[in-house]
Amino acid sequence: MAAALLSIPLLISAVGMERFGALTLIWALLGYLGVLDLGLGRSLVQVVADRIGHAGGPGETPEEAQAGQGSANTAGIAGPAIALMGAIGILTGGAVALGAGLLADRFQLETGTSPGEIRTSLLIAAAIVPIALISAGLRGVLEAHQRFRPISLVRMTVGVLNYLSPLFVLPFSQSLVPVIAAIAVGRFIGLVGYGVLAVRQMPDLLRPGRWGRPSLRGLFTMSAWMMLNNLVGPAMLYADRFILLSLVPAAMVAFYTTPFELLSRLMVIPGALSLALFPLASSLFRRDPPALGRILDAGGHLTLAVFLAMQAATIVGGETALELWLGPAFAANSASVLSILMLGVFFNATAYVPNTLIQSVGRVDVTARLQLAELPVYLGVLWLLAERYGAVGAAAAWSLRTAVDCGLLLVLLPRVAPGTGTVALTIGLRALLAGVAGLAGLLVGGPVGAAISLTGLLAVGLGVAGRLLRTRSWEKLAAPLRKNRAVPLPAPLPAPRMNGQAIDGAAADRP
Numbered sequence: 108m109a110a111a112l113l114s115i116p117l118l119i120s121a122v123g124m125e126r127f128g129a130l131t132l133i134w135a136l137l138g139y140l141g142v143l144d145l146g147l148g149r150s151l152v153q154v155v156a157d158r159i160g161h162a163g164g165p166g167e168t169p170e171e172a173q174a175g176q177g178s179a180n181t182a183g184i185a186g187p188a189i190a191l192m193g194a195i196g197i198l199t200g201g202a203v204a205l206g207a208g209l210l211a212d213r214f215q216l217e218t219g220t221s222p223g224e225i226r227t228s229l230l231i232a233a234a235i236v237p238i239a240l241i242s243a244g245l246r247g248v249l250e251a252h253q254r255f256r257p258i259s260l261v262r263m264t265v266g267v268l269n270y271l272s273p274l275f276v277l278p279f280s281q282s283l284v285p286v287i288a289a290i291a292v293g294r295f296i297g298l299v300g301y302g303v304l305a306v307r308q309m310p311d312l313l314r315p316g317r318w319g320r321p322s323l324r325g326l327f328t329m330s331a332w333m334m335l336n337n338l339v340g341p342a343m344l345y346a347d348r349f350i351l352l353s354l355v356p357a358a359m360v361a362f363y364t365t366p367f368e369l370l371s372r373l374m375v376i377p378g379a380l381s382l383a384l385f386p387l388a389s390s391l392f393r394r395d396p397p398a399l400g401r402i403l404d405a406g407g408h409l410t411l412a413v414f415l416a417m418q419a420a421t422i423v424g425g426e427t428a429l430e431l432w433l434g435p436a437f438a439a440n441s442a443s444v445l446s447i448l449m450l451g452v453f454f455n456a457t458a459y460v461p462n463t464l465i466q467s468v469g470r471v472d473v474t475a476r477l478q479l480a481e482l483p484v485y486l487g488v489l490w491l492l493a494e495r496y497g498a499v500g501a502a503a504a505w506s507l508r509t510a511v512d513c514g515l516l517l518v519l520l521p522r523v524a525p526g527t528g529t530v531a532l533t534i535g536l537r538a539l540l541a542g543v544a545g546l547a548g549l550l551v552g553g554p555v556g557a558a559i560s561l562t563g564l565l566a567v568g569l570g571v572a573g574r575l576l577r578t579r580s581w582e583k584l585a586a587p588l589r590k591n592r593a594v595p596l597p598a599p600l601p602a603p604r605m606n607g608q609a610i611d612g613a614a615a616d617r618p
Contacts, residue, residue, distance in 0.1 A: 196237025
């Protein structure tokens with residue numbers, strides 16, 4: 108986020124609003140194509156972790172288990188899966204390269220940028236796709252071994268380079284081509300980093316002759332519903348930009364995508380929480396079902412507390428921050444979009460914990476079917492509102508979808524995880540009251556509207572704080588996390604639909 112705050116004003120100033128709008132759309136395209144891995148990336152985490160948990164069979168040393176030998180044979184699963192992900196990346200990138208000419212025609216730029224510049228930029232972006240998919244597979248190996256610190260260091264490096272590397276080419280050219288090329292170099296550095304770490308953890312990744320012939324059937328079965336999540340979720344996340352592009356000039360798209368890109372970085376907070384909660388919830392579901400209610404109580408109210416504060420901060424200083432960051436003209440066009448999107452971010456963050464709990468009990472099919480049902484309705488509402496109100500309408504459609512999605516997840520959770528109903532109802536009502544307060548402030552506008560919103564948020568916040576202090580649920584949650592932090596991830600439940608996996612906050616807008 109710090110890198111984005113520094114680089115975005117400089118990029119806009121150097122390449123112009125039109126080119127920057129095109130750059131954000133190429134970022135969106137990469138984000139969507141990066142999850143077309145048949146669900147293998149997240150499923151690989153579960154399968155490798157399962158084999159690690161079952162390691163230590165007769166005659167197997169701990170070193171053999173960690174290296175992927177013996178009964179665990181983790182490299183025998185991970186190696187073919189990563190190779191397959193690389194092949195999928197090459198095919199997907201090839202399709203983008205073949206369609207680069209058609210895609211370039213969709214970028215209606217008015218600053219003299221030639222179609223050739225857009226086409227060449229898309230060709231470079233196509234080369235990033237296999238890099239992204241192979242990196243996801245290598246990262247899955249590291250996540251299964253709970254190597255979160257080195258994973259975070261590599262991801263942070265890639266994220267910073269994504270925004271800062273283009274600045275190094277601006278003194279020589281304002282074309283999109285070297286900008287995208289600089290981003291590609293950063294992604295390749297990330298691939299090398301993940302590769303070195305994964306091979307150190309699992310040396311047999313570089314020895315295909317020792318992979319053996321493990322059955323990949325379980326991996327593919329597990330990835331089926333996850334693939335559907337990976338396709339539908341990002342479609343809803345990025346559809347707004349492409350629909351906006353077809354309705355308004357590219358410069359107007361930037362007034363929407365810039366605050367969206369900034370606010371979306373906040374999803375790392377509930378994303379990290381969900382990543383920690385998933386293995387804990389899946390391990391406790393069978394032997395201690397009431398634990399899911401305690402996890403929802405702690406995780407849900409902690410998320411509410413953080414994002415109530417962020418929503419209040421946006422109301423108080425959002426427009427001023429935009430003006431200081433990108434200038435008065437940009438703030439005048441984007442301040443209302445920022446406020447509306449912050450409402451959607453609040454509901455989106457609140458949805459993370461119930462979504463994680465649904466998947467942790469093996470019902471990833473529930474979240475996939477929910478997204479399938481939401482998609483056509485959302486696209487219709489998005490088109491209508493964006494056509495009439497432009498960027499503000501797109502922001503309203505996205506925020507409305509996240510609010511409905513959050514409510515439905517809280518309604519569905521008690522059906523698949525008994526004992527969570529009371530807590531789900533409490534969290535849902537508090538989120539609804541906070542949303543109504545924020546919406547009322549937007550409709551009234553001005554200082555009076557801000558006062559109405561802040562008063563409502565304060566009332567809800569006091570209730571959330573009282574709940575946390577009274578139950579001290581975060582302490583009860585932290586104890587088993589500390590106790591189990593060095594224990595391998597729990598084996599998946601035997602139910603056929605045990606396909607759930609925690610989210611990757613950089614890939615989709617919810618798990």
